[in-house]
Amino acid sequence: MYDIKALYEARSVEEAVSLLTEHPEAQIIAGGSDVLVQIREGKRAGAELVSIYGIDALRGVRLEEDGTIRIGSLTSFSHIEADTIIKEKIPVLGEAVGKVGGPQIRNIGTIGGNTCNGVTSADSASTLFAWDAIIEITGPEGVRRIPIQDFYIKAGKVDLKPGELQTGILIPKKSWEGYTGHYIKYAMREAMDIANLGCSVNVKLSEDKRTIEDARIAYGVAGPIPLRAVSAEETAKGRPVDKKTVDEFAAAVLNDIHPRDSWRAAKAFREHIAVVIAGRAFTQAVILGGGVLS
């Protein structure tokens, strides 16, 4: 038995909003792979829960008419990984969520839950930051959409107001079209481990594949919340596709990141790894985009 005070099950988004409004103390449970573990650990013991796991309308990936990729917040990691739209347009997201936990965790874990925890190590988050994802939130006042950078407020805290829940993650066409990306998770084990550092890069090359038109890079665990390395992005923009660009891009990330010392890894070590994996992820993204690095 879990130490739960009360459980309310929502069957629709409207029902979830009204249950959350009626029970302001209640916490949302999606797949539960974090919430139920925290209840077991005593951290959230005695909580009132609103389960949204039964809202099937929040499952699945769709390509909207304007080319926006829409991921329902309850879509499991394994369904994202196997989805044809994801595979075709933004395969790097499938690869990133394929690194979460182990197979059973990827079946229960949801992308909405992963982002709503506000945890910097979430494998999906850095990639979503790199894609300029938009978070869709539904609440008593209706629907609002905000950039993922604004959704994360601080460690463990996201912008969900009373009565609100996350209902979708959107990647607009202008963010994905023409871009190729790569994600690197640096962890001690290949499975069931939390990233020491996660790095997601995507690039857009010019028509002739010789110039970096745009580059985006985001990290998990390089700060209290996922973050973009903007000076590195600026360094690469408009530069020729060559080894020098890769090196300068990678070195520039140190202006943007501020990892901390923890029992998992020291700050100096994380900084070193950050530069190395930035270079590797960037290189891979360029190669996937058809660029040749001499």
Place this chain on the structure above:
Amino acid sequence: MKQYKLIHCTVNGKEREAMIDVRASLTDLLRNDFRLTSVKKGCEVGECGACNVLVNGECFNSCIYLAVWADGKEILTLEGLADPDGGISDIQQAFIDEAAVQCGFCTPGAIMSAVEILNEKRLLSDEEIRVRMSGHLCRCTGYENILRAVKKTMLKRLGLSSEAPEKQEG
């Protein structure tokens, strides 16, 4: 105040009904209400895979799955692999033949992950099998024999070979 819910689900092919405490995990439901003790309580925090079962064909650690979510679902545990006479399935036999069982605590969960893989009826590389079986901790066997048992059964079911490969490649 205790809160209860009446749920209906299919467990190992049989329609079941239960009045459950909403605080129960699926492990609690399967072990206590349905006496399916192949579902083990290892860590109870989703790390070890000992409690793994199939829900609508996908693997879930039942220790971090609310029992109320089982309403309307189809659940398969190791007990459901036996034929009507109580004979065991090919994957179970392969675990025995390959010495993939020692204390046996991880075995039911590991076999259910193997069942999810085998149900896909496709050929997986050694690396893919490793990834797909990576949600299980086994303190006894050292994993190699488990991987061998899964591969052997996969090849057999696909009609590709009846012999266990001598060694895992890669």
